[in-house]
Amino acid sequence: MTTVFGVPLPAILGQLMLGLVNGSFYALLSLGLAVIFGLLGVVNFAHGAFYMLGAFAAYIGLQFLGINYWWALLLAPLTVGLLGVLIERLFLRHLYQVEPVYGLLLTFGIALIAEGIMRSLFGASGKSYPVPPLLQGVLNLGFMILPIYRAWVVMASVTVCGLTWFLIERTRLGARLRAATENARLVQAFGINVPVMVMCTYGAGVALAALAGVLAAPVIQVSPLMGSSLVIVVFAVVVIGGMGSIVGAIVSGLVLGLIEGLTKVVYPEASSIVVFVIMALVLIWRPAGLFGKEP
């Protein structure tokens, strides 16, 4: 059997695939965080909770309402996104004029509340969510065994990230968003309803997190704490990519997932800290992040 550094190639490829799956979640989550931070200036600490709520929405849908995976992909982001819109309208928008730390504290509180509610309803233990029938099984590629669902997660995430990038960088709507990120008051003075745009952007960022949650449900255990363990890594990803950078969030999400996977093969003990080590190095050499604009 082919080996690299004494590790069988299929094992490496398997870990890389897992890394890419994690990277897909990082990318979807950090993308939403980056867009929200860019426009609202809010460090959305509730992002992990929305990811968790997305997964739970899928779980609840399947268990109690008979809503299958494919409908959950659509309905969970929509429901959780609307919750985000509500939170922006009721709470967040009052904090744009004050120091950023208030937005951070508010969203952190929201995350704790959401986790607490889900824990009291469903307990702390993980719930399993079945892989949809269409995506069950594996593909034998000859050099590795590829679980179809994992390939689907990567494909779906890359597609959604690509579409989001296109929407922001290449359309009229995206131009308004980019302009408002630079100077919201002036964009509003041009006749664009910026407050509504901000609200929808927050909702969309939250919906992306929920979508990641639905995609994650069949590969990890659905539990109230699944978000808080992930979101810390995602913040590191956003810092590495550059706060507010769309491409940075997507690329560094996927790449860091891969690096994490690779570390699991080469030096497993370091796999849970490798992202933070990279973050520290990036902060030393490029404080604005790899894709961020130096001030």
Next chain:
Amino acid sequence: MAREMLKIANLQAWYGESHILHGVEFAVHEGEVVTLLGRNGAGRTTTLRAIMGLVGSRTGSVLINGVEAVGLAPHRIARLGLGYCPEERGIFAALSTEENLLLPPRLKGAGGMQLEEIYDIFPNLLERAASPGTRLSGGEQQMLAVARVLRTGARLLLLDEISEGLAPVIVQKLGEVIRTLRQKGFTVVLVEQNFRFAAPLADRFYVMEHGKIVKQFARSELASQAGLLQEFLGV
């Protein structure tokens, strides 16, 4: 006399604690070009920002085509038919020249200039359409900032220091643009430091000092007002 397109009464404005405008009063008639003169810090830029709703807080009355704008959000004010060109030009770095140009939405039923028409007036902008907005030269950025508000169909333009810091040939070009706009029936409020630029363009002049209008006169009175201008502007 044509109807009043903009009528400002007892306009007061604040940035945080600082009280900048102390009861500004003036009116602009349809089709007129009016210039606000005054020293730096007299409150001219703040007057335009207060009209657009971009100051911290304001009281008094700003009637735009008879609609009260004090109390409206900036996007609603813009939709009353205002085109605002800020002093700092407000060209977005993350947007290409053409994206900058297309950013302000067209007003409903207003029929602003077509893109071709705008590129006819400002051929440079067509050449640079794909460049990031802030890669343009200062003159090109200023043209872009002016061109941007022409597309929307706004008939009342607030132009803040558009000749500032530009080469004479560009200033001349912008002067021609203002003349063209006047012929097309636009109503224009210019804030200008450059009196030579504004003098031949404007129908009437208002002089501001300490957040108030202290004097107004028509172009025909320019010669007789030379001493006063000396006093207020140091020109």
